[in-house]
Amino acid sequence: MAIKNALLVDDSKVARFALSKLLESRNMEVNMAGSAEEALDFLKSHNHPDVIFMDHLMPGMNGVEATKAIKGNPDTAGIPIIMCTSKKSSSFMEEAKNFGIYSILTKPPQTDGLSLMLEQLATDVEHGTLPASEDMPEGFALAPDEDAMDLPADVSVEMSAKSESGLNGHSGPQVVPLTSDLIEQIARSAVKTHINNRLHELLSDLFDEQFDHLKRALDETRNKQDAAIEERLDAVSRLIDERTSNLRDEVAAEVNMNLGRELAHLKKELAKSSGFTADHMAEMKDHITSVQTIDTEFWQTLQSEAIQQAHEISRETAEDIAQRTIDLYVSQQKSANSRIYTLGLALSLGIFSVGIAWLSGLFG
16 A cells, blocks of 8 residues: 655644655655644544654644544544654664654655655555554653763752762662762753754744745746746747738739739730631631531431341341241141151051951951
8 A cells, every 4th residue: 555645743844844845756745734733633624644744842742742642542543653853762762662653754854764664654554564552651751862861760969969868777769969060961951952942943933934035036036937938928929920911911912913924924815816717717617518518428328328238137037037938838748748648557557457357357
């Protein structure tokens, strides 16, 4: 399953801008919130993102508290959360994952690390292997530890350089003397934290101011460019219209000139042959007369040949009919003679038979 959209929660516009550009380069849809409260409102009124990038330290509700609120809501508990922080210790990452944070993205984010993290997240979502969150202990805050002092967890400080024993001979909590070095270290840490916070505010304000200034400058430049382009296009359009108009007039003039020359030449040719002359008429009459003569002779010859062919056809037809008549007569005569001969032969045979019978009777 591809990770297609994300919600960035960070009070720093610089951080939001930098991370959003990296995500948009991966064709992801990015929504942004400037605080944890704004992020919670966004989740209530919008579709849930595929992943939430949560800043660790923010004024008001910090990233840990926002994560606890998101994971405590059944509707949003399944959204993977990536904590954005400058802390890099393994203990911090382990503690963060125990209460629902999917992974840690160190600031400033790097393209390769972000890509690997999103690919792994997509694989875990597809196979349903997202890590389950554990209950977060009360007061758990994942405070920054970049400058944390190497002191025991139950340490306390006092102004004296000696430690005191507890009542009834039992030792109390471990006491660290408040020396000048310790005071200097605490002061340096507090000053550094204050300076970092102040620099963060100043940089955010500077970024906002520069961003607005740059946006106005870009808008003005774009408007000027659009106006210049439009003006240039209008000038080119007018120039094209002017050139086209001049060219159209020149072509029309050239065509009219050529047509005028052609008409003048045609008129001259017509003037030279203004009609049929008397010689032409006489020649035409002789031609018609010769044609008529030829036609008369042709028709006479054709008529005589037709008559001759008709006579020949009549003679041949008469001869054929006569021959057929003779053949029919001869065949009829032959048939009659054959019948007489057969009758006579039968009669003769009858008489001969009677005679033989009679003779046989007499002599028998």
